[in-house]
Amino acid sequence: MGTSAVTVVKILAMLILLQSALFCCSGANFNGSCIKIEREALVKFKASLAIDNDCCRWERVICENITGHVVKLDLSRASFQGKVSLHLGNLSSLQYLDLSANNELAIDSLHFASSLKYLNMEGVLLDKCDNWLQSINMLPSLLELFLSNCQLSITGHVSHVNLTSLEVLYLRGNNFNSTIPSWLFNVPNLQHLYLSYSSFRGSLSTEICNLNSLAFLDLSYNSLEGNIPKTLNKLCNLSELHLESNKFSGEISGPFGNSSSCIQNSLQYLYLLNNSFSGSLPNNLGQFKCLKFLLLSHNSFWGPIPVSIGQLYNLEILDFSQNSLHGKVSELHLLKIRGLSELIMSGNSLVFDIDLKWVPPFQLSSIDLSSCKLGPWFPQWLKTQKCIAYLLMSNASISDSIPDWFENISSNIIGLDLSYNQIFGTLPKLRKLNTSYDAYYRFILLKSNMFEGSLTHFHSDASILDISSNLLRGQIPQKTSKIMPRLRLLSLSSNNLNGTIPASLCRIESLDILHLSKNLLPGRIPSCWGNLQRLTVIDLSSNILNGRVPMSLGSQQFLISQHLQNNNLQGQIPISLRNLEYLETLDLSMNAFNGFMPSWIGESLSSLKVLSVHSNKFQGEIPQQLCYLASLRILNLANNMMTGTIPTCFGNFTAIAMPENKGLWDYYPRVPFEEDGYSENVLVYVKGIEREYTSTLRFLYSIDLSGNKFAGNIPKELMTLSGLQNLNLSENKLGGHIPWNIGKLKSLESLDLSKNDLFGSIPSSISNLNFLSYMNLSFNHLSGRIPFGNQLQTLDDKSIYIGNNGLRGFPLNNCSGDELPRGAEKVGNTRKHDFEMLWFYSGLGMGFVAGFVGVCSILYFKDSWRYACFQLVDRVYNKLW
Ligand SMILES: *[C@@H]1O[C@H](CO)[C@@H](O)[C@H](O)[C@H]1NC(C)=O
Ligand SMILES: *[C@@H]1O[C@H](CO)[C@@H](O)[C@H](O)[C@H]1NC(C)=O
Ligand SMILES: *[C@@H]1O[C@H](CO)[C@@H](O)[C@H](O)[C@H]1NC(C)=O
Ligand SMILES: *[C@@H]1O[C@H](CO)[C@@H](O)[C@H](O)[C@H]1NC(C)=O
Ligand SMILES: *[C@@H]1O[C@H](CO)[C@@H](O)[C@H](O)[C@H]1NC(C)=O
Ligand SMILES: *[C@@H]1O[C@H](CO)[C@@H](O)[C@H](O)[C@H]1NC(C)=O
Ligand SMILES: *[C@@H]1O[C@H](CO)[C@@H](O)[C@H](O)[C@H]1NC(C)=O
Ligand SMILES: *[C@@H]1O[C@H](CO)[C@@H](O)[C@H](O)[C@H]1NC(C)=O
Ligand SMILES: *[C@@H]1O[C@H](CO)[C@@H](O)[C@H](O)[C@H]1NC(C)=O
Ligand SMILES: *[C@@H]1O[C@H](CO)[C@@H](O)[C@H](O)[C@H]1NC(C)=O
Secondary structure, X not given: OHHHHHHHHHHHHHHHHHOOOXXXXXXXXXXXXXXXXXXXXXXXXXXHOOOOOOHHHOOOEEEOOOOOOEEEEEOOOOOOEEEEEEEEOOOOOOOEEEOOOOOEEEEEEEEEOOOOOEEEOOOOEOOOOOOHHHXXXXXXXXXXXXXXXXXXXXXXXXXXXXXXXXXXXXXXOOOOOEOOOHHHXXXXXXXXXXXXXXXXEEOOOXXXXXXXXXXXXXXXXXXXXXXXXXXXXXXXXXXXXXXXXXXXXXXXXXXXXXXXXXXXXXXXXXXXXXXXXXXXXXXXXXXXXXXXXXEOOOOEEEEOOOHHHHHOOOOOEEEOOOOEEEEEEOHHHHOOOOXXXXXXXXXXXXXXXXXXOOOOOXXXXXXXXXXXXXXXXXXXXXXXOOOOOEEEOOOOOOOOEOOXXXXXXXXXXXXXXXXXXXXXXXXXXXXXXXXXXXXXXXXXXXXXXEEEEOOOOOOOOOOEEEOOOOEEEEOOOOOHHHHOOOOOEEEOOOOEEXXXXXXXXXXXXXXXXXXXXXXXXXXXXXXXXXXXOOOOEEEOOOOEEEEOOOHHHHOOOOOOEEEOOOOEEEEOOOHHHHHOOOOOEEEOOOOEEEEEOOOHHHHHOXXXXXXXXXXXXXXXXXXXXXXXXXXXXXEEOOOOEEOOEOOHHHHHOHHHHOHHHOOOOOOXXXXXXXXXXXXXXXXXXXXXXXXXXXXXXHHOOEEEOOOOOOEEOOOHHHHHOOOOOEEEOOOOEEOOOOOOOHHHOOOOOEEEOOOOOOXXXXXXXXXXXXXXXXXXXXXXXXXXXXXXXXXXHHOOOHHHOOOOOEEEOOOOOOOOOOOOOOXXXXXXXXXXXXXXXXXXXXXXXXXXXXXXXHHHHHOOOOHHHHHHHHHHHHXXXXXXX
């Protein structure tokens, strides 16, 4: 009783606050005061409340006109808090109670009058309310029950279900972690059942067919598995079925393949996406004449698409993407679908074989046929489609030029992706985006084709424009800023552009990513970057730029990645770069920079992860301050003229010393589109080969000081960098012994100490380096017996030891009685392989798909890797999509 009073007081306090009375009790025979016992149930502390005795006048309380009974309490979003028991049993005529969206209210037991018809407690905490089901089961008049997001964890059990009136039941967003309880299948008149996001597992019972009034069934986002029961086909009133994002498997021909099932006369919305369904698509699908949405993507359906689909004249969305469908798609498959607006078939092995003269019965708004075989000709039937908003046809085997009529259908296109085809000729002409789409961002992706000619005549009001990897020539037009004032990403890399970088680019204030690498851009970098305050990535690498780096290139507060490598730039590193506190990658390698390595790099660029300045003309010593860079993972000072010793404080590179802190390196600055972005990339020499690292970059820890004039000892502190995978100190003047504790570099895969003045014996701890697969100690003054151990025995190339004084043992000579332990080589290789796989797999969850695909094609891997790689792309894509 006490607790119920508390509730009531809270309710009343709320009502008082709301003040304004609602005159709702004005029926002819009704004399103006509410039923006493009901008022008492609402007012336990009458005396303390200065409030109108007529509770029917209170806002949010509605009484029956004739009898004066409270019939409705609507206390939605009233911001109640605290933990209470709800005893409203004395409101004997209560029919309607809405307590939803009181997210701080926790209720531990429920009691209502049996008159209740509508109960909404969505968002109210009921996790302590163990017998909620028993209480609800006392309400035979209940029509609609809303218990979503109540943190219910058990469904409870009742011997007899007497919810004979219940038509609508919401139990979404709870955490039941159980099979769907059988009482649910005994609510005889249920029409709408929502059980999504509730951690249901196990299979779906055949008893589902008891619910023969069901019109709407939502079981999505659970962990249900196994086949879906055939008996679903007895739900003759079912119009919307959501089974997406579960683990269902097996064929769907049970419920959907039977020509005498009655579900086919009612079903309008079928969501089966993101499960593990397999088998072929039933021919009978064409009989589901009411179907509007048919969403089967991200499963393992195989075989051809049944021609009968073309009979679904009510269909609006057809999504078969990301399955294993193959075979031909002809106009027959789409024959009568006159209302179709989205056609999504990407990620299958379908071959489109459509008559060039075909005029489709529909007007599509979204088309995604990526990776279907559409070519060699550009699909002619698109000519008739005037409302296309998204046209995605990447990797679709098109070897044609863009037809002239394309311009006529372009004015509604928000997203265009024709990447990875062999499209030739000039760039497409695109009309300005129809103004009614102003709120959207237009993206235009034409990368990896054979577009040629100049950019001069290209007009596009795109926000994302990627024309990389084509055959474009000439200049980047001066007027780019006028034509594309909203650009956020501009990628023109890997073309043959040969004009100077126009200063007008600096007027595109929205620019986020500028990627102009791998062209023939000559001359100086313009000195106008101050405007581009949003810039996060600038990549001007691999051009023929010369002169100094303008000071204004350091004024972008949020710059994350700056690539100027492989040009003819000179001068010192401009001091303006010290403002870039978020800079993660600075790549100035392969230029003619000179001067000293500034100490402010360590003091100011505190986010730096990659510092690559190799192949320049830097002199002087490594500043101690470099050791402040706790996030540094890749340091490449190779091929300069630097002197002095390797600082002992190199042990302070925390990110390399504590590889368990690898964590997620979300290194992809990207515009808020999944369609395109910029994959961070760095060239690194590892194991004697130069590789471009993109997505796997985040797993790489490397120090390369080779080709300088460093002298002194290799500091033993360097050996604390237990995450280091690549250490290259070759071609210096380093003396002394190889540190005895080199075995502590337990992640080391590649070690090059060649061409120094190292002497003494090779420390035996080197044989602890289980992942070492490349080593070069040649041309030093090393002597004594070469240690042996598992991994070391696999390094059987003699040349890695030549040019030393007196080394002996395997592999130089095997006559001293040192025998290769049996099976050693095998063990070593297996481990190496496992590790590399682990190394490779371990961070894929957060990968950026485009970048990752990049790795698949750029990096050299063994075939098995390549295979695994593409499988993963698929999986990662599944996750992201
Ligand atoms: C009118 O009010 C009196 C007392 O104020 C009460 O006894 C009576 O039941 C009320 N009439 C109706 C129709 O509710
Ligand atoms: C009471 O009567 C008024 C006026 O006749 C009507 O608008 C209102 O809907 C009725 N209320 C109930 C709860 O029946
Ligand atoms: C309901 O009313 C009766 C009679 O006034 C009272 O004894 C009882 O405590 C009330 N129950 C609740 C839960 O308020
Ligand atoms: C509802 O069913 C339960 C059995 O679970 C029974 O005890 C109860 O009396 C029934 N209540 C009503 C109001 O029919
Ligand atoms: C779900 O239930 C299973 C078996 O009862 C139990 O092992 C598992 O820990 C539960 N999971 C959660 C998230 O409660
Ligand atoms: C099916 O729906 C129709 C129309 O909405 C209705 O008349 C009929 O009673 C429903 N059938 C069942 C079994 O609920
Ligand atoms: C696919 O289904 C799984 C399992 O329910 C779910 O965890 C995942 O979020 C779904 N994926 C998407 C993109 O909805
Ligand atoms: C098709 O459904 C009908 C009625 O539900 C059933 O009697 C028949 O056995 C089913 N046929 C097949 C092949 O499943
Ligand atoms: C750029 O290339 C074109 C030929 O493609 C040539 O005619 C032109 O002179 C070149 N311009 C510059 C600045 O090198
Ligand atoms: C390196 O770390 C040690 C121990 O934390 C500290 O005393 C030293 O000052 C650091 N040196 C530099 C150059 O950061």
